[in-house]
Amino acid sequence: MVATAPAGLEASSLVKRFGGTAAVDGIDVSVRPGEFFTVLGPSGCGKTTFLRLVAGILTPDSGRIAIGGADVSQAPIWARRIGLVFQNYALFPHMTVAQNVAFGLAMRRVPRAERGPRVERALATVRLEGYGRRKPSELSGGQQQRVALARAIVVEPDLLLLDEPLSNLDARLREDMRSELADLQHRLGITTVLVTHDIHEAFSLSDRVAVMRAGRVEQVGAPTEIYDRPANRFVAGFLGPVNEWTGQVQRVQGGVAEIMLDGLRTCRVAALPGSAAGDAATVVLRPERLALAPALATPAPTMSAAGALAGRIDQVAHLGNLVNYRIALDGRMLLAQALPERSGALAVGTPVRLSWDDADLAAVAP
Amino acid sequence: MTGAAAGRAALGVRLGGGVWIFLGPALLLMLAVYLAPLIDTAVISLHPNTPAGIDRSHWTTANFLRLVDTYYWGVLVRTLRVSIIITLLSVLLAYPVAVWLAGLGPRGQTWAILVYMSPWFVNAVVKSFGWTLILGNNGLVNNGLRALGLIDTPLRLMLNETGIVIGLLPGHFLFVLLPLWAALKGLDGNLRWAAMTLGARPWQVFLRVTVPLTLPALLAGAIINFTMNMAAFAAPALLGGTRTRVLSFIAYQVNLEELNWPFGGALAVAMLVVTLGFVMLAQGITARGLAGPRR
Amino acid sequence: MKRTLTFFNLLMIVYVVAPIILVVWMSFTPSMRFEVPIASFSLRWYQELFSYDAFIDSAWLSLRLGLLSALIATALGFLAAYGLVRGRPPGSAVLLGLFTAPLIVPAVVYGIAMLQFTNLVGLYGAFPALLAAHVVIVLPFAVRTLLAALEGQGPELEWAAMSLGARRRHAVLLVTLPLCLRGMVSAFLFCFLISFSEVTVTLFMAGPAHQTLPVRIFNYVSDRIDPTMAAVSALIVLVSVALVLVLNRLGALGTVRK
Missing domain, CATH: 3.40.50.300 (P-loop containing nucleotide triphosphate hydrolases)
Incomplete structure (x- = not known):
């Protein structure tokens, strides 16, 4: 036409x-x-x-x-x-x-x-x-x-x-x-x-x-x-819920930054342009990229060595095809989204192990 | 951003001064045939009247000072008295009417309001003529009372202030009624129930909830009503007779019979100033509206 | 309580409409005097009416004045309302105040001003001056009615038209104006009604040559009292009531309330 x-x-x-x-x-x-x-x-x-x-x-x-x-x-x-x-x-x-x-x-x-x-x-x-x-x-x-x-x-x-x-x-x-x-x-x-x-x-x-x-x-x-790869916290948050950590850049090499997350552990993410060692950094992770498994089960072999963190289910919301979890971890809350277990969603209070792939993390401008 | 802001930019930018193409004709008319005559009259009122006509070379305030002469002062006081009586009666009558209206169904309200509006849209001369048929010495009322043997001599119901009040009230009633009715309809019905659950009787609810909340609307309407009463011409002229003259009729006589335009102009200016003053007062009350001090 | 209210309102309604009803009723009297006809009705005063040239002239004058002033005021009112709504020029509030001032300024004041002014410019008793005054008097009703119509419409339709290649004049003529038709008709009828009922200003400025119907009645009331007047008045009532019923159907009477 x-x-x-x-x-x-x-x-x-x-x-x-x-x-x-x-x-x-x-x-x-x-x-x-x-x-x-x-x-x-x-x-x-x-x-x-x-x-x-x-x-x-x-x-x-x-x-x-x-x-x-x-x-x-x-x-x-x-x-x-x-x-x-x-x-x-x-x-x-x-x-x-x-x-x-x-x-x-x-x-x-x-x-x-x-x-x-x-x-x-x-x-x-x-x-x-x-x-x-x-x-x-x-x-x-x-x-x-x-x-x-x-x-x-x-x-x-x-x-x-x-x-x-x-x-x-x-x-x-x-x-x-x-x-x-x-x-x-x-x-x-x-x-x-x-x-x-x-x-x-x-x-x-x-x-x-x-x-x-x-x-x-x-x-x-x-x-x-x-x-x-949201450019900043606003874009990250506007497009959907995110887990957010603040941290410090340890070193930058070949476009990859090594960032210490809240003293938790270090991770390697694509560096923001112009970022240098010593800068404050914000790192986000989408809830569906946060993997969780009941703590009693044997640790999944795919988990990275640096990965697993121990937390406890604090709140559960069923969406039908998906389940949203709020997980208490060291005094803060993380969000995770997962397919329901075959036996149903995990119950509140269940201890869980959390892990993610660093490739899913994104450093964002404040 | 608001639609208003967008509208302004759209026309303002596209047309620039083009908006005046739209506003120009009406503006020119109002300047030439409205503001100019009013200003001319204000100017004339400041000139002395001489047997040879208006003396435009001299300026004077004498025309305004004459307004406080005993005769004109008396007329002014009568005009005020009649106007205030009509306004007070209208306010008293408006509550039962507005409450009744608010209780009708939507169709009933439309028609009842139309009926209450009818005296406003029917020509004042026609209405006054109708009143002379009712209130005159051989009118409906006096003939009726005579036929019933209740009176021997006819009651004087017109050609006095009573006639003016009776004849003028219905025509300006709607200026009190309509704002009051709107305010009543706007009242949150739950207020009534809330007050009643707190132990208030219906009449207490009316006095302590309904009246205070509708007062601003009523007051604004009453002031407009008052200014209309002050300015009314045909009805007082026909129902007041030669002895019960009001300001507007004096203005007619001075301008068209005595041809004393400077003094006639002063009368016009005085009426204008008084009216605008009261209208501004009413607008102040409306602007404050229901957000004003409450109990 | 409810009954008392209803009874009070019935009395009140009788009071406010009594003179209007009576005038119409009285116009059918067969007698020379003002007697309420009960047994027999007659149209003799209506026939009488058409033999009074003065009344016929006045009726034509009122009709001409009403139609012309309504036509002009509706046109000016549309343009002004359009400029105010879509343009919002600086001083919009002042302009609207000016256009609607005749609602507030007493008619007596404007009548005096026009009497003196038309004499000053040598147009006393001229029809164009009277027409201009009537346009001024009815303009507020046109502006208000059309403001309401235009504000209800929003600018999107014009934007849509203009995005499709229409110039502003085409957008106004092909989209805005047709959609304001109801408002235009309301404004026209409203203006006609107001002009048709106008007494005061006309009485002050029109001069002896231009006596509109209401002015003619006003002048007759003192010396000639016969039921012909009732017949004329009844005709005026008829026209007014018909117009108001149409306006009510068009939903245009709300503009009185503001």
């Missing part, structure tokens, strides 16, 4: 202030042509402002936005060749589905004869053939969502911008729409920027994710990359 080659998006040193506070405080982002790129962050982090700057709803105080290499920083919204999908869909309630989809074609002066077939094609793309004569109010939330998508893609935009598009749908529908959206983006190959606070949405859809906090981008990377 997209005739031209997909365009990339470049945002550099983007700043937008409201009153005294900077909602967007110096953002540099580069979205590759054809990429599905997500801006992820808690509410109030400036991600919606960023999207509105890219869309042209807002104008930046400083910085530059380029779509497909062309500077559009000062271009009005109607001249930016973008497709925009809103959280509440913003379908025109007084127009039919077909009229909604045809709106952009009329505004862009597409010849009348071409409009009908293109509207049909766009509706087919979102699996809504035959819904053209309905009013938006007669459709379900998921169908409205698809009309909004059809309306956005029918004009063959350079860039598709999605503002929390799935957050108004119920859980089941959201799952369906997520895979449909991924499929659609893949088929059309259209450069897409999604803004969301939903980590699952971001991870399941995106080629790359930018995590935002307080107007700044904290980290950009592929989902697994930022999950396993």
